[in-house]
Amino acid sequence: MAASSSTAQALFAPPSLTPAFHLRSSSPNLPLLPRSATSLFTASSKLQISGSRRSVSYCIKASSDDTSETSEVGEVFSGLKEKWDALENKPMVAIYGGGAALGVWLSSTVVDAINGVPVIPKFLELVGLGYTGWFVYRYLLFKSTRKELADDIEALKKKIIGSE
Structure with a gap:
């Protein structure tokens, strides 16, 4: 939990207030987002966390596989189409x-x-x-x-x- 709060401080605080990160390995274990949350982003973005000695860059690329919104919209339009087709006097409507x-x-x-x-x-x-x-x-x-x-x-x- 301490790593995630310091990560949030590093992302949203001004550079003078960011804490220094001391990383020992080439792939640091900083939590970014859970795998389920990455489907929320559709464009690639770049995250950089800078410390006093080292700069770490992550390139996050995710795509949206969630089609629930489009299926709901499709259901609404199909329902409207069915109701329109059921009308007998379309010019009067x-x-x-x-x-x-x-x-x-x-x-x-x-x-x-x-x-x-x-x-x-x-x-x-x-x-x-x-x-x-x-x-x-x-x-x-x-x-x-x-x-x-x-x-x-x-x-x-x-x-x-x-x-x-």
């Missing part, structure tokens, strides 16, 4: 998607225009703070009103799902 994108752009433009007027954003902040205070007082402050809010949320869930 494209029209709805385009309409949604247009709506987001239009609302962003309107919000930017309102934000350009100097008084309106501060006024809307005050309205939002007032509504937040009222909501906390009305639904969150007391136990009976929290129960009422939970019942309202459950009723809305049942209405949306269609079990009511």
